[in-house]
Amino acid sequence: MVFSYFLLSLSLDYIDWRxxxxxxxxxxxxxxxGKSTLADRLLEKTNTLNQREMQAQVLDDMDLEREKGxxxxxxxxxxxxNARNGEKYTLNLIDTPGHVDFSYEVxxxxxxxxxxxxxxxxxxxxxxxxxxxxxxxxxQDLEIIPVLNKIDCESAMIDEVKDQIIDLIGCxxxxxxxxxxxxxxxxxxxxxxxxxxxxxxxxxxxxPLQALIFDSVxxxxxxxxxxxxxxxxxxxxxxxxxxxxxxxxxxxxEIGVLKLKMVARDEIKAGDVGYxxxxxxxxxxVKVGDTITSVANPALEAIxxxxxxxPMVFAGVYPVEADQYEDLRASLEKLKLNDASLTFxxxxxxxxxxxxxxxxxxLLHMEIxxxxxxxxxxxxxxTTVPNVSYHITTTQGEELEVHNPSGLPEITKVAKIEExxxxxxxITKADFLGNVLKLCIDKRGVMKNQTFITQDRVEVNFExxxxxxxxxxxxxxxxxxxxxxxxxYHRTGYQPSKLAxxxxxLNGEAVDALSSLIxxxxxxxxGRKMCEKLKELIPRQQFDIAIQAAIGAKIIARETVKAxxxxxxxxxxxxxxxxxxxLLEKQKAGKKRMRQIGSVQVPxxxxxxxxxxx
Numbered sequence: 001m002v003f004s005y006f007l008l009s010l011s012l013d014y015i016d017w018r019x020x021x022x023x024x025x026x027x028x029x030x031x032x033x034g035k036s037t038l039a040d041r042l043l044e045k046t047n048t049l050n051q052r053e054m055q056a057q058v059l060d061d062m063d064l065e066r067e068k069g070x071x072x073x074x075x076x077x078x079x080x081x082n083a084r085n086g087e088k089y090t091l092n093l094i095d096t097p098g099h100v101d102f103s104y105e106v107x108x109x110x111x112x113x114x115x116x117x118x119x120x121x122x123x124x125x126x127x128x129x130x131x132x133x134x135x136x137x138x139x140q141d142l143e144i145i146p147v148l149n150k151i152d153c154e155s156a157m158i159d160e161v162k163d164q165i166i167d168l169i170g171c172x173x174x175x176x177x178x179x180x181x182x183x184x185x186x187x188x189x190x191x192x193x194x195x196x197x198x199x200x201x202x203x204x205x206x207x208p209l210q211a212l213i214f215d216s217v218x219x220x221x222x223x224x225x226x227x228x229x230x231x232x233x234x235x236x237x238x239x240x241x242x243x244x245x246x247x248x249x250x251x252x253x254e255i256g257v258l259k260l261k262m263v264a265r266d267e268i269k270a271g272d273v274g275y276x277x278x279x280x281x282x283x284x285x286v287k288v289g290d291t292i293t294s295v296a297n298p299a300l301e302a303i304x305x306x307x308x309x310x311p312m313v314f315a316g317v318y319p320v321e322a323d324q325y326e327d328l329r330a331s332l333e334k335l336k337l338n339d340a341s342l343t344f345x346x347x348x349x350x351x352x353x354x355x356x357x358x359x360x361x362x363l364l365h366m367e368i369x370x371x372x373x374x375x376x377x378x379x380x381x382x383t384t385v386p387n388v389s390y391h392i393t394t395t396q397g398e399e400l401e402v403h404n405p406s407g408l409p410e411i412t413k414v415a416k417i418e419e420x421x422x423x424x425x426x427i428t429k430a431d432f433l434g435n436v437l438k439l440c441i442d443k444r445g446v447m448k449n450q451t452f453i454t455q456d457r458v459e460v461n462f463e464x465x466x467x468x469x470x471x472x473x474x475x476x477x478x479x480x481x482x483x484x485x486x487x488x489y490h491r492t493g494y495q496p497s498k499l500a501x502x503x504x505x506l507n508g509e510a511v512d513a514l515s516s517l518i519x520x521x522x523x524x525x526x527g528r529k530m531c532e533k534l535k536e537l538i539p540r541q542q543f544d545i546a547i548q549a550a551i552g553a554k555i556i557a558r559e560t561v562k563a564x565x566x567x568x569x570x571x572x573x574x575x576x577x578x579x580x581x582x583l584l585e586k587q588k589a590g591k592k593r594m595r596q597i598g599s600v601q602v603p604x605x606x607x608x609x610x611x612x613x614x
Contacts, residue, residue: 019271023198024092024229026109028133029119030126030486034149037181038119038190039095045187046079046091048259076215076227076258076273083195091194092273094214094229096133107136108214108289111305112229112273115143115198117190118169122148122156126164126453127427127486134169144169145177145193152180164454203270208299209233209241211292218337224280227258227273228292231303234269235276235292244291244302250278309341311359312420312491313470314403315366316347316384317373318355324379325354331377332356335369342369347404349512352382357403360386363470386470390517391418391494405515408501411552418494420466423448426477428485430456435480443468444519463492467517502527504534505548505555520551528557535559 029035079091096109110116116137120126137144146165151158162176177193179186211228218224235241235255242249254277256264268274280286288309291302319328329346336342343359360366366386373379392400393416394409402408424445428436430452437447437460445464452458469489477485500523504514518526527549534547538561545561566587572580 019203020200021087021089022092022201022271023089023115023194024094024113024201024271024273025115025117025194025198026094026096026113026137027117027119028096028106028110028130028137029149030121030124030129033119033121033124033127033130034181035095035119038117038147038149038179038187039093041179041181041184041187042091042093042191043077043079044184045191046081048077048079078257078259078273081191081195084192085195089195090272091191092229094273105215105288106133107140107305108212110137110140110142111303112212112214113140113142114201115145115194117194118144118146118165119149120146120161120165122150122158122161123153125157125161125457126168129486129488131168131427131459132425132488132490143198144171145190145197146171146175147177147179147190149179149181151178152183152185160454164457167453201271203230203232205232205234205269207232207270208297209235209292209294210299210303211235212303213243213286213288213290213292215288216286219277222277222279224278224282224286224337225262226276226280226286226292228276229273230268230270232270232299233294233297234267235274235294236267237265240295241276241278241292242295242298243285243287244293244299246285246287246290248280248285249295250280250285253277253279309361311341311343311361311389312466313360313362313366313386313388315358315360315386316349316352316355317344317358317370318349318352318382318384320380320382322353327377328356328373328379328381331373331379332358334377335372339369341365349384352384355382359403363474385516387517388420388467388470390420390499392416393418402517405501405517406512408517411501416496417499419497419499421463421492421495422466422469422489423492424462424464424469424487424489425459426462426485426487427453427457427459428481430458432481432485433458433460436460436477436485439473439476439480440464443473465495465497465519466491500551502530503550504530505546505550506538507546508548510550523551524556527551531557531559535561540564 027035027039076092076094079093081089081091083089094109094112096106110133118130118134118137120130134144146169148158148161148165150156158178162173165171165176166173177186177189179190209230210232211230213226213228215227216224217227235252237252237255239252240249241252254264255266255268255274256262257268257272257274262275265274276292289305291299293299293302317328317332319325332342332344336344341361344356346354347357348354358366358369360369363386366383370381370383373381387403390402392402392409392414394400394413395415396413397415400407400409408414424440426436426440440447440460440462443464445462445468448461448463450458450460474487477487498520499517500520502516502518502523503510504527505511514530516526531547531549538545538547540561540563542564544563547559547561548555549557572583
């Protein structure tokens, strides 16, 4: 009895010692503040990679990530570090995407950690995503370690940016670490701060299994591989496990830890980070934020915070060649295995033929999918103007979600239209404040507050419709601020709006692909511009073409493409006028008949030019 008690206490001491020397942390920063480069130096200092394996941005393994200098997929890697106190620590770095489109993935990665390195560029100072990601981390009660990066640059404003960090998080000046991801200066101090300041994970290895999925990747040979952090319990190789919210059950064929490559283990205990291979072929069975539990001894509840990722921006994706439709479908299905947040459904357009209506997390996500289709599957596609989803309440009280103007019911049957709103957070230099305010107000924005971060840097918050920012807002913001303004946003819900469906009619027939849902007060100007543009681009036919913009039954703008006419009276030399009139009347009747049976083909170039119209 005494011996068994001694063994139990010994095993509990081992558990405490094992978890005492684990540190789970992430790096949060604005785009281009040196997050990936600093991660490279941490891997070098802990000898996780040798010189042969080392390359720039080693955790960004996609060509697109390297070219754009942003992290698109989050990654995780385990490091072993011998601290100055003589003890060996296991450091689990859970890298996070930097862009606002992937904020849900960032929130799940942050939920898997106990601490975060807040990296701020010494040459640029605090920017919008620095603040929004910091709030996510503070919401999960993480220990924040501020790191001032790029201190080796000649343009570094060390004292000024230190003051910004102190104002933002209320830390002491000595808490801020100075480092350079490029030269490796100060990296040793960053590792020591992680060991000293980040708390060890808590959890009971003997409790029912609770593991949070923070990312997943698709392997063509092994199916979907989920990355998880164990909060309670222990997961064993071969164990029958259940995905709590998805409801699917699988066997843990292989589990292990994440070094640069996956390293198999027989079990992974509370506090640690690992991966699971179960031969899952359907990406919808593995959702980021879901909880893994054991079927034999299940946990009573899932880890809080799970939500289905909902697309925010919708656009039509069409193949350039009509016979590539099936190839495009196969390409999108393969991409969805790698990126579960992509949604698509078939649709057709008079102008572009058959294609797909795709849902994206944001504009960057849309650009990345388009680029990946071209690079990985050699698919040249046309993408229509991005728009958002609207909530429609009909006069019968029925609620609909509409992603496309063609799905809108008749205007007489619509009781209320609601559109998604966002809270936009913009940080800019004080010199450009007037231009930024004008841009936001022109986009139907309502100012919520304005705060001076320093003497020449100001933060403004605007509530505005999402539909106003999905097209060209970011480009205009960068232009008027000479590249200095930084922008971040999050959704606040739906609000009633005065929207109108603008139809473009060619000879009385609506062209579905040119229809748009637009703010009613902007509809007249937009309709007139579209008619003028189409008049320039539609080729002349043997009959007059009437181009009209209409809201419901009301025509608000019109242009006419005149017919190509042949001089039928050329052969009449002299004689009575009635001979010429007879020929002209005959031609007029022919034109009328031709107009009744003829159809207007909108050339693809005209369609695309209208989409790009400001």
